[in-house]
Amino acid sequence: MFVNTLTIDMIKIKGILSSFLFICLIFSNQEVLPKSFSPAGKLDGMVLDKSNLTLIQLNLKNDSLYQIANSIFPDLDLLNGPATYHRIIESNQLIDFENYFSNDILLVLNQDYTLPDSSRLYWTETKQGNNPYGTWTEDGAIEYTCACIENDANECIKLGYDESWYNPFDYWADAWWDFTPPYYDYIQEIRVTVRGAQCDALPLWSESYMGLKDDNNVWSYDYELSVNYTDNTFIVPFTFNNGILMPTVGSDDNYVVDFVRYDFFYSCINTENALSLTASDSENCSSIDISWEIDQNAITTGVRLYRDSNLIYESSDLSETSFTDFSVNDNFQHEYCIETLNNCSSSDWICGLGSVKNVPETVPIVTAQDGLSSNHIEILWEPVDNVDGYRVYRDSSWLSIVYPHQSLQYIDEFIEGGEIYNYCIESFNDCGNASWQCDEGFSGSYLGDSNSDGSIDVLDVVSLVNFILSINEPSESQLFWMDMNQDGSLNVQDVVLIVNIILN
Structure with a gap:
């Protein structure tokens, strides 16, 4: 789209007249009125097709340039007068802008721009104007006040201020804020928003700027801020000050910073599960x-x-x-x-x-034979898990080791007739030994056989009488086998019982 020279001239004249009338108003009032918040326009107001986009910067430093851009491209949503504007347009619209604006006014920031999407991670942080990381002035031109925006803000800093409503001398100051982003692998986009207003009545256009400090603590005046109380949003390059994002605002015209916000769109590659x-x-x-x-x-x-x-x-x-x-x-x-x-x-x-290897469990059951054989005693037991072997004991003395692959039995042939033995099994492995499990056993003797010769006869009667009369002292085994009624003592009743066995 093209406009003729007359149209542009009319726009310029309109801007000059507006400026003149505004100056007259200032001199009549001789004070700066409070400013109300003015919403910022959309960055992508001209975009219908998002498949092929371009990011541009318009440096509309005076009212004439602003009126031209706003009249020719009303869908750009330029709502806040002379300032620097970032706008996203369809790539095929770029030639229309190049027909009207020179390279110092129109900057192509990214001819293959892509909007951030939900696949990107997002981080944002806001810092109030009165909480800068650092400040600088040679003229004491910094004041912590919200001045002309105090009706809507309360934590501000004013840069380049003076006490009177107008002073032809410049009192420069700048301030900067620090933002430490999360870890990232790739950055897709960084946006900086400065909300503030120029509270000086003159000049009519802005002499307040925003830029980014680099590793040398140098910042360029890349973005001119609107004099209106509004959000100045810029899509900025990936400039860091020793790993910190550090936007800087400078002014000599009482620019009041309400807050600074960073919006950080990035990618972070997740780790993989262990295999x-x-x-x-x-x-x-x-x-x-x-x-x-x-x-x-x-x-x-x-x-x-x-x-x-x-x-x-x-x-x-x-x-x-x-x-x-x-x-x-x-x-x-x-x-x-x-x-x-x-x-x-x-x-x-x-x-x-x-889990650790544990000491084996105690053998649950041990069975020692009771009188089933006259020349040996068989010992049997139940197996347990996690065992290296089994130790066999008789009357606390170790007899043998049996391994899990063998039959879980032991035959004791070295026995005395009529003797009662206590057999114990101890399971073990290389981690330790289990508790003993025991059972008593004896050979094939039976009650009344005092000499364990396998028969009951008159010799056994004589032995029992000698025990009763205390002529001989019975052994513990003889006390057990000769106690025919198992009442715990040897007496005439036991003699009668033995004689009855012999006679029958």
Whole structure:
């Protein structure tokens, strides 16, 4: 679209007349009136098709330029007078702007611009004007007041101020605010918004600017701020001051900063889950060995290992892929989980179960034969798990070892007739020994056989009478076998019972 020279001239004349009338108004009032907030226009008001976009900057430094742009391109939403404007347009609209504006007025910032979308991470932070990271002035031209916007704001800083309503001398000041963004892998876009107003009555256009400090603490006056109380939003380059985002505002015309906001659109690559985790199960007596595998191609900066949801190990040394846990409980199965992490995220947990090797259980049942044979005693027992072998004891003396692959029995042939023996079985492994399980057994003697010759006869009667008359002292075994009625004593009743057996 083109406009003729007459149209442009009329627009310029209109702007000059507006400026003249405004000056007359100022001199008649001789004071600056409070300013109300004026909403900023849309950045993409001219965009219908978002497939092919261009980001431009318009430096509309005076009212004439502003009137031209606003009249020819009303959909740009230029709502706040002379200032620097960032606008997103369709790429095929760029030639229309180039027909009207020279390169110092129209800057193409990105001819292949893409709007941020939901796939990007988003971070924002706002800092009040009265909380700058630093300030500078040679003239004391800084005051912590909201001046002409005090009806809507209360935490401001005023830059380049003086006491009178108008002073032809410049009193420059600038201030800057610090923003530390989250960790990122890629930046898609950074937007800076300065909300404020120029509270000086003259000049009619802005002499207040915003820029970004670089690593040399230098900032350029890239963006002219509107004199209106509004949001000045700019899509800025990725300029950092030693890793910090540091927008700076400078003015010599009583510019009041209400707040500064950063909007940060970025990508952060998540770490990948560990490939595997294994924990030893009943292999060690006092510890559990854990090992894991991670994807060497993933962006991973460290690992964390948990036992039963409690952190027990953390390392940034990715070459370490194992850990030995000594703080474990016997007879308990622990759950171990590994997570990988980087500056952006932590992974899901990959888990496995592990346990120590325990001392075996006590043998539940031991059976020693009672008089089934006259020349041996057989001992049998039930098996237990996690065992290396079984020790056999008789009357607390070790007899033999039986291994799990063998028959779980022991035959004791070295016995005395009529003797009662206490047999015990002890299960064991390399972690320790279980408690003993015991049972008494004896050979094929029977009641009344005092000499254990396998028969009851008159010799047994004589022996019993000698015991009763205290002619001979019976052994413990003879006391048991000659007590025919098992009443705990030897007497005439036992003699009668033996004689009856012989006679029958």
